[in-house]
Structures are given as C-alpha cells and as structure tokens.
Amino acid sequence: MTRFLAVSNRKGGVGKSTISVMLAHAAAAWGRQRVLLMDLDTQCNASLMLLGGEGWEKASRAGRTIADYFYDRFDNVASDEAVYIINNVGDVAHPRTAPGRVSLLAGSQQLEDIQGELYLKQSKKDLHADAVALLVRGRMKRLMRHFGMDCDLVILDCPPGLSFAAHAALDMADQIVVPFRPDFVSQFALDRVALLIERVENAEQLASIPFAERRYCCLPNCLTGAGHERLLIEQIALDHPLLATRLPVLDSIARAFDWDESKKTMEQKYADALAHLRKLHAEVFAGTHWRAKSA
C-alpha cells in the first residue's frame, strides 16, 4: 500500500525541500522503494535539486508540472497521470536491477495562480466560500491520491503558506515530518502547524492528543550546537513529538544540492552527512510511534 509522507512547516527556510529530497534518495537507495516526490512549493526548489534549471524549464514548457496536472484534470482533460511524471531524476545512481528509483511531479510557479482560478471556477456553482474551498481541497486530494498507483512512497514537499494544495497534502498524509530551526519564532510556527495537522483549535485540545497518536513528528534542523538551541528543543519537546535525529549545519548537505548531472553513490553525495541521513531514514521509515492514519 502506498504511503504518503508530507514534509511541512508554515515557516520558510527550515529545510523542507532539502529534507524531502534526502528522504526520497534514502528511501529509494536503502529502502529499495519506488518513490514519487510531489513538489507543491511554487519556489520549486526540490524540482531544481532533482532536475537542474534546464530540466525543470523543459518540464514546464512541456506542460508536465503539478499545476498543469491540476488544471487539466479540473477541466476533465483525460490523460494518463504517468504523462506528468518524470522518472529517474536526481544524481544518485540506483542499480538497474533494484526497484528503487526517484520520480518527480515537478513544481510550478503557476500553482498559486491556478489554485485561484480553480476556486473561481468552482464558485460558479453558487456555493458558500468555505464550501467552495472544501470542494477544491477535496478534489485536489483525490487527484493527488491517483499518483499512489505506481509507487511505494509519495513524498509531498509542502509550501510554507497555506494554499489549497498544502491543506490537501496535510489532510491526506499518513505521516508528516515537520522540520524546524530551533529559534524563538519556530515555536509559534510548530504550534500552528500542529493545530492544522491534528484538526484542533487550540493548545489545550492539542495537548489532549497523546504524542503516540499524532500524525506528525518534528525534526530539529540546522543545529550549530549553541546552548539556546538545546533550551528551545527541550521546551518544544513538552508540546510536540520530536524525532531523535538532529541535523547539524553541514556543508556536505548544502553542497549535496548543487546541481550536478553525474550520477554518484549515496556515500559520495552525502559525505559526512550520511550517518545523519541513515539515522533519519531508519527513524522515519521504521518508526512505530507514529499512528497509521488508516488505523
């Protein structure tokens, strides 16, 4: 059964796209899974990391992005989902005989505009605004689910804002990784995204849900080892489930995503970040503490 994993945080610059791509590589290489990365962020960083600038531009011109997919399907243009997917992306070499691979539904800068257009189209049905929003989200969710057919894992790289697509992704995900940088405002961002994920209205309602039953887990990222980071992580751990993995600031992570056409091994690509990635992979994909959504 296909698993949907979202990587989300309403705050920008916390490493969502980087972690999405790292997890995609790890699941394909070590978990031998067929992975689809769905780029919902209009910055398209994950797409640029996996295709390079020219590859992404080519996909955009060919109408093979997530915005094209939504637009076509809302207009009932019948075409196979596979048309929109670009296979074997990224610069990690996977053995031909192994099933593991990374595919991409490329991001688009048009996604936000298109969501507005889709909203207006649905509005013509004379519904209340909230009902229209629910309709659009529900339709997007169903359309995203179609991609579960030919892969084992779908990673949803969410945008920082709260678009219909982001809401749909949070609704449908079985698990959500919430990366954060331990700084003062991150606490507020985590509190807010947790309310959305667990569909509650305030901190008290959130506190009544045991950690083991929550769909999300927070990942401290970009750590420098400073004392105030420890302080904030301890405070955040009172309210939110945390992964044991801690990702430090590492040049090797930053440089892993300089676009490079030559294929390489995971060891070559991630260098001294490899041990951290192995730990993260083991924890995210073998973790039993996360509630299965269907349970």
Place this chain on the structure above:
Amino acid sequence: MRKTKALSGAAQDAYFRRALKRHGNLSAEQREQLVRSLKREVAQLRLRLIPLPHAGPSAPLPATAAAAHPRVETSAGTKPDVADASFDPFCPNVVVILRTSGRAAALAALANIDREEHLRLLAREQRLSVGCEVASLAQLRAAIVSAAERRVANRVAAAS
C-alpha cells in the same frame, strides 16, 4: 587562496588541546577543564592559515592570566570569564521546570545558584527579562520565574 579554515567537532577539540599545550604552566587537568568548557561554548572556530604579520612568538602566559585569557562567546555575544565557564546559563531550563513542575519547583531549582552574575547571565541567555533594579537574590530568582511565566503565556496566546 584560502586564508582561514573552519574547525568544528573533533578537529576543533584537537586544536584547543594543541593551543593550550603551549602554555606549560597549565596542568593537564586544567587544560582538560578548559577544553571541556570551550567545547560546551564554541560551536565552530575559524583558524588563520597565515598568521598575522606582526604577531610575535607567543610567550607562555602567567598562570592567572592564562586562566583568564581564553574567552568564550555565548549566543548573546557576551564574554563570560573562563572562571565562569563551569556555569551553564542554559541549565536549569526555567520554562521547562515551570511548565512541568510549577513555580515553586522553578524557584527551588534557581536556589542552587547563589551568584547574582550567574542568575543575570542565565536570565539573559534564556531570554527571561528581569529589571536592573532587583535588589536581592531572592527577588532576582522570583523575577526570573515571573519572566518565564510571561513567556509561557505569550506562547499560549499566539497558539490560540
């Protein structure tokens, strides 16, 4: 050409040991104590690959000066003396104790700290705002816990 090199982790620790070894008047135990303090406070250092042109050979420092010379940066950019380096301004975590065990427990945890400068350093590093006019240690501890209460209230308000 690169002029500096970043060191962190084991390479940084090894550099601290090498640098402190030049000061023969420090015992091995004192050196290790300083390395431990520096490890706790410094995340990364940048080493000059070419020494500054007018820097003469470094002479061993007198014992007292050597102990006071290496200074560490905290997140606020303050430079507490190494004499204070054994004090960890991030421990106890006042907000965590307040939320898990209450005001009395937070005050009790602070009761172990009996130097005003340590309490003020803790307040500054944990972003717990206390006034300069607080007179006694007891008042200072109470002001720190009150600031932690305001911090918790602030976060709850933002999440509602």
